[in-house]
Amino acid sequence: MNAFQKLGLDTDVLQAINDMGFETPSEVQEKSIPILLEQETDLVALAQTGTGKTAAFGFPLIQKIDPDSKKTQALILSPTRELCLQITNELKNYSKYKRSVNVVAVYGGASITEQARSIQRGAQIIVATPGRMQDMIRRNLANISSIDYCVLDEADEMLNMGFYEDIKSILSHTPKEKKTWLFSATMPKEVAKIASKFMNNPVEITVGSKNTGAENVSHEYYLVNHRNRYEALKRLSDANPDIFSVIFCRTKRDTQKVAEKLIEDGYNAAALHGDLSQNQRDLVMKSFRTRQIQMLVATDVAARGIDVDDITHVINYQLPDEIETYTHRSGRTGRAGKNGVSMVIISKSEVRKIRTIEKIIQQKFEEKEIPDGMEICKIQLFHLANDIRKTEINHDIDPYLPAINEVLEGFSKEELIKKFFSVEFTRFNNYYKKAPDLSSEAAGGRPEVSEGNTRYFINVGSKDGFDWQSLKDFLKETLNLGRDDVFKVDVKGSFSFFNTDETHSELVLATFTEFQHQGRFVNVEITKDQSSDKKGKRGKRKGRRDGSPKSYNDKGNFGKRKGSEKREKKGRKGSRNKNIENSIKRRRAKA
Incomplete structure (x- = not known):
């Protein structure tokens, strides 16, 4: 007896499984399929990517679909169009012996009109990405108001991609009495929030431990x-x-x-x-x-x-x-x-x-x-030797052997082996013979954990459309740093400050050398005053009170001459005096 037969699957599905060569169900399939076949319940299944989650919900879903009804009975949401197409193709394979079961993929980057026509012809199962599904609902091109089942596949990834509001909106168009099956690799709080808000006493199964990696x-x-x-x-x-x-x-x-x-x-x-x-x-x-x-x-x-x-x-x-x-x-x-x-x-x-x-x-x-380098040369050499040992002889070369033997006449077996392998060895040896030891360079670098961090001045601010969050995102993207590697972001009018670990200072300064953003040069300097980041170390301030370099003014320019600054101050003072005189004259006239 096929191991899948013990799970309660019917003949049509078992025949499709046999065609695909599946013999033994995975752990998530073994735990999920009997529950979904025997009970009308919500389900939360946590299992790693690659453990067979599509079949875990796909087999019972195909068995539960009524092929005589053309209405949409199930909706499957997945994070990307690639996964959407993959699930669609697998469900079509599962249902090959089920007459009149129609599965339609709905995703961006393809004709929405054609997808709508496919649904109108009768789609018992829609597999969709959240963004395109939202669009279909807004245009009244799909009706999910009477579905029996909703599957949220790779739920954690959908939420990581920012689809929470889309999922909420889509689920609001589905009936409350439907059954929701949620499949996810991890269980962050956002997934738990979806489960508590949109599911009713779900059965929970876990393959391995929550959020753990695969053992193999x-x-x-x-x-x-x-x-x-x-x-x-x-x-x-x-x-x-x-x-x-x-x-x-x-x-x-x-x-x-x-x-x-x-x-x-x-x-x-x-x-x-x-x-x-x-x-x-x-x-x-x-x-x-x-x-x-x-x-x-x-x-x-x-x-x-x-x-x-x-x-x-x-x-x-x-x-x-x-x-x-x-x-x-x-x-x-x-x-x-x-x-x-x-x-x-x-x-x-x-x-x-x-x-x-x-x-x-x-x-x-x-x-x-x-x-x-020498370790790599050795690995490549033995890899070539193993390839030669495993290669089957192609006898089509037999007619050419006499001529080849003439060319190689006079060489011993050892010499021929040396010459043959030298072709491959020389290529790698020439490349790696002067290559540095990358591990030694890393070991000889800066300490693993910095005692402090570095604060920088950058000549962009709120006048350039930045707030602290958007500037942090801009810096992370530009420097290829992680979420927590840029911190203490402080945005002023025409300039800002930010911090990184000391280990990133060379990268930061090198990246912002001759760097332009929207046609304007963006300059970054290490601030002279580090006292706010290194408690207990007080030094004489060399910059301004706000930490910006003396050579920078609030118009976004570096290095103006002192004479020019004095003339500007004098002009501003004269302008203020004139305004005061005019104000006094107006008051006197009113009196």
């Missing part, structure tokens, strides 16, 4: 100087010749930049981010699934649609702003019972974030050193 994923971190981050990425790739990986960056700009540099350096890489068209995304994912691309550089949002079981490594080129997002990233590898590795490239100031992640995922990170 090992976690490693590599300490490097900030400037060596890209070189470290290349070495980790070269040290793992069979790597099939997703590389995570925080921003679309960094994602594109890293992918382009990898391609220039000869790696099979591509970028996946929100600025790509749907056609471009489809082409990139097709190339990745067929392994034409070995290194997919992606943003967190774009990666939500990746469903590939044999990814060997996840590389965190930059840690995410939201620490909980690390769980989603690492869940891209170690799927379908396979082992995976999650690597993190960090600078010393980020070590404390590793400790925070360890507490969340309840797993320890192993600190490792970036391999040096």
Whole structure:
């Protein structure tokens, strides 16, 4: 008997499962399916990415749908169009032996008119992204007022992407008596809030512990100087010749930049981010699934649609702003019972974030050193030897062997092996023989935890449209720093102040050298007065009372001559005196 049959699934669904080659249900499927089939209840299921959550709600949903009714009976909300399409395709496979079950995908970047027509023809199940679903409801193109089931898939990610208000609005158009099934990898307070507000005494199942990482994923971190981050990425790739990986960056700009540099350096890489068209995304994912691309550089949002079981490594080129997002990233590898590795490239100031992640995922990170050049040459050499040993002989070369033997006549077996392997070895040896030891450079840098922090002056302020939050976001984006790495942001009229750890001072000053924003040069200086940040250390103030450099005036200019400043003051004083005289004259005239 098929293990799925014990869960209570009917013949049509079991036949589809058999066609797909599924033999044993995953833990989340084993726990969810009987409950959803036997009980009319709300459900909260917490399980890592890649554990089979789509089938956990998909199998019972297909079995419960009435194919004779053309009304919309179920709505599934997912965070991205990639995931929306993936779920739609899987549900179509599950329902291949169920007559007249129609599943329609509703997402941005495609014709809303065509999607509306598909729904009007009869869609028992709508799989949608929150933004496009909102649009369909506003235009009266979809009716979800009598659905029986609502599924919130990857709920934590939808809320991380800012869809809380959209979800609230969409659920307000659904009947109160519907059943809501919420599936999530983590359980932050926002997800708990959704559960308490829109669900009625839900059954809760947990695979593993809440918010923990998958057990078959090992976690490693590599300490490097900030400037060596890209070189470290290349070495980790070269040290793992069979790597099939997703590389995570925080921003679309960094994602594109890293992918382009990898391609220039000869790696099979591509970028996946929100600025790509749907056609471009489809082409990139097709190339990745067929392994034409070995290194997919992606943003967190774009990666939500990746469903590939044999990814060997996840590389965190930059840690995410939201620490909980690390769980989603690492869940891209170690799927379908396979082992995976999650690597993190960090600078010393980020070590404390590793400790925070360890507490969340309840797993320890192993600190490792970036391999040096000779180690990489050795790895590549033995990898080539293994490839040769495993290669099947193609006898189509037989007619050419006599001529080849003539060319190589006189060489011993040992000489031929040396010459053959020298081709590959020389390429790596030439590149790495003078390469620095990146781990030693990191160890010889600044202390891991700074005793203080650095305060900066920047010549933009509220007159430039900034408040403290928008300036903090601007600085984080420009400097590629984390959410907590920029702090004590104080916005004035035409200038502002902010702090970072001392370890970031070189990066900050280098980034804002000849830097322009909206056609204007943005200057950053370390303030002379650090007394507010270093208690107990008092020094003579060298700048102004507000901490701005003496060379800066409130019109946004640096370095005006003293004579010019005096003339301006004199002019302002004369103007004030004249105004006072005119006021006195007016009062006398009224009297």
